[in-house]
Amino acid sequence: MKSRIGIGYDIHRLVEGRKLFLGGVEIPFIKGLLGHSDGDALLHSICDALLGALSAGDIGSHFPDTDPKYQGVSSAILLEKVVELVKMRKFSINNIDTVVIAQEPILAPFKEKIAQNVAQILNISKDCVSVKAKTNEGLGEVGEKLAIACYAVAALEAEE
Ligand code: MG
Numbered sequence: 001m002k003s004r005i006g007i008g009y010d011i012h013r014l015v016e017g018r019k020l021f022l023g024g025v026e027i028p029f030i031k032g033l034l035g036h037s038d039g040d041a042l043l044h045s046i047c048d049a050l051l052g053a054l055s056a057g058d059i060g061s062h063f064p065d066t067d068p069k070y071q072g073v074s075s076a077i078l079l080e081k082v083v084e085l086v087k088m089r090k091f092s093i094n095n096i097d098t099v100v101i102a103q104e105p106i107l108a109p110f111k112e113k114i115a116q117n118v119a120q121i122l123n124i125s126k127d128c129v130s131v132k133a134k135t136n137e138g139l140g141e142v143g144e145k146l147a148i149a150c151y152a153v154a155a156l157e158a159e160e
Contacts, residue, residue, distance in 0.1 A: 004155070013146060022114055023117050037063075043075035045151060050093070096118065096130065
């Protein structure tokens with residue numbers, strides 16, 4: 001069976017006056033991620049991992065941040081469009097592994113809910129989605145609470 005893997009990375013600035021969305025879940029916090037869309041860096045990294053596995057470009061080429069159509073859009077909608085592309089190319093998602101790097105807020109209480117929500121968007125079983133959360137040990141922009149960064153890896157299998 002033909003299998004493919006892809007990697008995705010994203011980072012967004014944390015700013016006041018925005019809601020914080022990670023994996024499509026609203027996390028109670030005094031700041032949120034700045035972005036043309038809702039700034040959901042986790043869903044963006046998953047989009048790029050899936051697009052990477054397909055060798056189908058990146059999130060910026062599919063959903064340009066100069067396009068007013070995507071202003072304030074829920075990133076779940078972008079990910080759903082990428083999942084449609086995966087299906088069109090006759091692949092299915094085997095599993096997704098992710099890392100969210102945030103100094104604040106503490107994400108451990110939300111990991112399960114985020115994994116559940118991502119699995120729902122991807123239309124796969126929750127045990128095929130892994131969400132790991134860590135701090136950046138106070139180092140760099142993420143450690144200084146100026147941003148949240150995310151990595152994702154996607155594994156696809158060609159459909160029979
Ligand atoms: Mg992004």
